[in-house]
Amino acid sequence: MIVVQKYGGSSVATTEKIAAVARRIAERAKKAQVVVVVSAMGDTTDELISMAKQLCPMPDDREMDKLLATGEQESSALLAMALHGIGQQAVSLTGGQAGIITEKVAQKARIRKVDGTRLIEELDKGNVVVVAGFQGITENASWADITTLGRGGSDTTAVALAAAIKADACEIYTDVDGIYNADPRVVPEAVKLDTISYEEMLELAGQGARVMHSRAVELGQIYDVEILVAHSARNVPGTLIKKEDPDMEIRNPVRGIAHDTDVTRFTLVAVPDKPGVAAKVFHAPAEAKINIDVIVQNMGADGCADLSFTIADADYEKALKVMEPVAKELNAKKLVVDQNVAKISIVGTGIRSHPGYADKMFSTLASEEINILSITTSEIRITCLIERDKAQQAVKALHKVFELEKV
Amino acid sequence: MIVVQKYGGSSVATTEKIAAVARRIAERAKKAQVVVVVSAMGDTTDELISMAKQLCPMPDDREMDKLLATGEQESSALLAMALHGIGQQAVSLTGGQAGIITEKVAQKARIRKVDGTRLIEELDKGNVVVVAGFQGITENASWADITTLGRGGSDTTAVALAAAIKADACEIYTDVDGIYNADPRVVPEAVKLDTISYEEMLELAGQGARVMHSRAVELGQIYDVEILVAHSARNVPGTLIKKEDPDMEIRNPVRGIAHDTDVTRFTLVAVPDKPGVAAKVFHAPAEAKINIDVIVQNMGADGCADLSFTIADADYEKALKVMEPVAKELNAKKLVVDQNVAKISIVGTGIRSHPGYADKMFSTLASEEINILSITTSEIRITCLIERDKAQQAVKALHKVFELEKV
Numbered sequence: 005m006i007v008v009q010k011y012g013g014s015s016v017a018t019t020e021k022i023a024a025v026a027r028r029i030a031e032r033a034k035k036a037q038v039v040v041v042v043s044a045m046g047d048t049t050d051e052l053i054s055m056a057k058q059l060c061p062m063p064d065d066r067e068m069d070k071l072l073a074t075g076e077q078e079s080s081a082l083l084a085m086a087l088h089g090i091g092q093q094a095v096s097l098t099g100g101q102a103g104i105i106t107e108k109v110a111q112k113a114r115i116r117k118v119d120g121t122r123l124i125e126e127l128d129k130g131n132v133v134v135v136a137g138f139q140g141i142t143e144n145a146s147w148a149d150i151t152t153l154g155r156g157g158s159d160t161t162a163v164a165l166a167a168a169i170k171a172d173a174c175e176i177y178t179d180v181d182g183i184y185n186a187d188p189r190v191v192p193e194a195v196k197l198d199t200i201s202y203e204e205m206l207e208l209a210g211q212g213a214r215v216m217h218s219r220a221v222e223l224g225q226i227y228d229v230e231i232l233v234a235h236s237a238r239n240v241p242g243t244l245i246k247k248e249d250p251d252m253e254i255r256n257p258v259r260g261i262a263h264d265t266d267v268t269r270f271t272l273v274a275v276p277d278k279p280g281v282a283a284k285v286f287h288a289p290a291e292a293k294i295n296i297d298v299i300v301q302n303m304g305a306d307g308c309a310d311l312s313f314t315i316a317d318a319d320y321e322k323a324l325k326v327m328e329p330v331a332k333e334l335n336a337k338k339l340v341v342d343q344n345v346a347k348i349s350i351v352g353t354g355i356r357s358h359p360g361y362a363d364k365m366f367s368t369l370a371s372e373e374i375n376i377l378s379i380t381t382s383e384i385r386i387t388c389l390i391e392r393d394k395a396q397q398a399v400k401a402l403h404k405v406f407e408l409e410k411v
Numbered sequence: 412m413i414v415v416q417k418y419g420g421s422s423v424a425t426t427e428k429i430a431a432v433a434r435r436i437a438e439r440a441k442k443a444q445v446v447v448v449v450s451a452m453g454d455t456t457d458e459l460i461s462m463a464k465q466l467c468p469m470p471d472d473r474e475m476d477k478l479l480a481t482g483e484q485e486s487s488a489l490l491a492m493a494l495h496g497i498g499q500q501a502v503s504l505t506g507g508q509a510g511i512i513t514e515k516v517a518q519k520a521r522i523r524k525v526d527g528t529r530l531i532e533e534l535d536k537g538n539v540v541v542v543a544g545f546q547g548i549t550e551n552a553s554w555a556d557i558t559t560l561g562r563g564g565s566d567t568t569a570v571a572l573a574a575a576i577k578a579d580a581c582e583i584y585t586d587v588d589g590i591y592n593a594d595p596r597v598v599p600e601a602v603k604l605d606t607i608s609y610e611e612m613l614e615l616a617g618q619g620a621r622v623m624h625s626r627a628v629e630l631g632q633i634y635d636v637e638i639l640v641a642h643s644a645r646n647v648p649g650t651l652i653k654k655e656d657p658d659m660e661i662r663n664p665v666r667g668i669a670h671d672t673d674v675t676r677f678t679l680v681a682v683p684d685k686p687g688v689a690a691k692v693f694h695a696p697a698e699a700k701i702n703i704d705v706i707v708q709n710m711g712a713d714g715c716a717d718l719s720f721t722i723a724d725a726d727y728e729k730a731l732k733v734m735e736p737v738a739k740e741l742n743a744k745k746l747v748v749d750q751n752v753a754k755i756s757i758v759g760t761g762i763r764s765h766p767g768y769a770d771k772m773f774s775t776l777a778s779e780e781i782n783i784l785s786i787t788t789s790e791i792r793i794t795c796l797i798e799r800d801k802a803q804q805a806v807k808a809l810h811k812v813f814e815l816e817k818v
Contacts, residue, residue, distance in 0.1 A: 056488075078481045101553065147507070
């Protein structure tokens with residue numbers, strides 16, 4: 005049996021924590037061949053970024069990748085040493101040594117292929133193989149450039165390796181117990197899910213549930229890798245992300261509630277309602293690599309429309325800079341920016357086949373006197389934009405109405 | 412014109428110092444193609460070693476190399492960013508990316524070959540190429556292991572790259588002004604040398620002058636790379652290490668005085684004087700990788716001999732552990748360990764052809780009432796072992812007698 009485990013930065017923040025993780029791994033290695041993917045220790049990445057910015061306001065992407073990749077190279081070597089320290093045979097590999105070849109795009113490279121040959125060789129020698137997460141190289145050559153995989157990169161490494169070597173399990177260890185059907189800090193009654201489908205997990209991740217990054221889940225879905233999310237120190241069962249199975253039909257059709265307060269809304273008021281306007285509006289933020297989320301266009305009476313969209317708070321200044329000229333060019337009446345907004349979503353594959361969930365969601369918000377600013381939906385998700393200070397109240401009310409104490 | 416420059420860890424200890432080094436490099440890059448070899452920032456290497464030892468008392472050599480190599484990967488990326496920050500085109504390379512292939516021996520790998528292709532390509536694109544010092548890889552493949560070159564490794568990297576790309580100059584920047592003919596902290600009259608031959612530099616380095624490691628000098632000698640040693644921040648001429656030239660005949664035959672107080676002497680008293688004894692004595696420390704220096708065997712009256720040798724202070728405990736069983740096995744009367752010793756050497760190619768230097772050295776020490784414990788010589792060096800607390804007095808007296816204020 006081959007297991008791929010991933011430990012995040014907070015699980016290996018100190019040498020003591022590395023030693024504790026090593027003991028867990030060694031225990032597991034008694035019964036399975038283990039590949040471990042590890043993130044950089046604690047704040048290492050942030051410290052490296054801070055040094056870089058002292059030297060150059062806009063550090064070069066390639067150099068940044070080469071710099072940041074040292075964090076995982078360091079933690080992987082230290083974890084291998086910690087395993088040696090307790091008598092467990094182990095070897096550490098960089099992303100490149102582990103056969104992870106990416107496209108030639110710095111900072112958020114996608115994996116092109118994984119050559120698991122060395123990984124399998126090392127496992128067959130009896131080693132626990134510790135792989136530096138978050139990184140790859142551009143070619144199978146010593147002079148190849150080092151790339152990093154962007155946000156959620158170490159999770160992606162773990163799932164990609166699991167797929168490449170056809171591992172029997174892929175386990176993401178983190179600082180939460182698993183996936184809850186609402187944020188347990190907001191709803192004490194929130195229930196940890198034993199399983200969740202890839203689709204549902206993707207919708208939850210996209211709508212503010214921060215436990216798993218969408219990219220790793222997508223990869224798991226494509227290569228059919230079941231992903232266990234569990235706590236790195238507690239011995240409690242986590243949540244298994246997997247294909248939807250028939251049993252899912254008899255459970256609560258609403259699988260989870262996500263809320264996201266990291267939202268800023270831009271509205272272009274009274275732009276001419278003619279072909280090409282939307283394209284013009286969204287070209288500039290795309291160029292500036294700003295992720296656009298909820299887009300809503302309202303028809304106006306006089307041949308004009310209001311066009312609004314949301315972005316992450318962090319992109320606010322960048323977005324303002326690119327949108328002001330656009331508003332001018334399109335003769336918009338004004339550009340309104342609203343940071344007092346939040347997204348609330350209900351997610352579940354059951355929503356697709358059970359009508360009436362949208363109605364129930366809207367009427368619940370209405371009875372709580374929460375105003376809905378806009379609405380978007382997918383096949384298995386309904387999202388409302390509401391005022392930010394009402395977010396917690398909305399989550400609690402929806403959790404109750406949809407009886408999420410029952411999973 | 413191609414120049415290889417090397418900056419040591421203290422020259423890049425902080426982001427401010429990295430920025431200062433970047434300004435010097437950019438200035439130089441106006442007139443030459445520049446390759447820069449850089450060490451890890453300040454205490455980075457020591458900090459990494461300390462973490463490793465917390466996790467494993469005897470860290471694995473391969474993992475240690477992978478860990479330590481991050482230090483230079485980090486500093487090289489940061490220096491490239493600092494160059495970008497002041498508008499200088501630059502790219503950083505790991506040892507492997509720079510084409511440095513070493514033998515498969517961790518911690519003190521020797522360079523097998525250097526493929527300068529990418530280095531030349533990057534220079535021809537107009538880049539300053541910043542190379543991580545002290546490291547290489549075992550093969551030209553992405554899964555190759557990372558190796559480090561051991562003490563003086565970044566100097567070795569610089570000389571090896573200079574040889575491979577036939578650079579016009581190789582410049583080692585450090586925290587001293589150059590090579591002095593005695594330690595200026597001991598002899599204020601010590602004179603900085605404009606030039607010194609490879610042979611003389613090797614003898615001085617071997618006898619306690621810490622500025623340059625022997626290995627880089629040897630490599631320079633083999634590939635005929637002239638090495639400039641100069642201060643990384645001050646604009647003063649340094650010392651050029653080069654082939655001996657005819658002019659050297661008309662200068663002071665004594666080129667320098669080295670002293671080394673980092674010396675422990677072991678003496679096996681009254682061991683049987685028969686074939687194979689010396690081999691037996693030195694086998695154990697060789698196995699334990701302890702460097703043996705001054706070896707002296709004195710004939711005893713009763714078919715027995717006293718055998719003594721010196722080692723670095725740091726190896727004291729390790730040496731005691733291996734020598735005690737040897738002393739027992741050989742029926743030595745006793746094993747005497749003396750840490751109150753120092754080595755004093757005079758070095759100069761002129762010594763070879765000028766008789767009388769040994770006599771002059773011994774009589775000078777005698778007139779200073781300094782007892783000579785033992786003597787060794789090479790063609791261009793005479794070394795005396797003396798009491799440690801007389802070392803400074805000896806250096807001063809010899810500097811005066813050999814008129815080293817004249818170079």
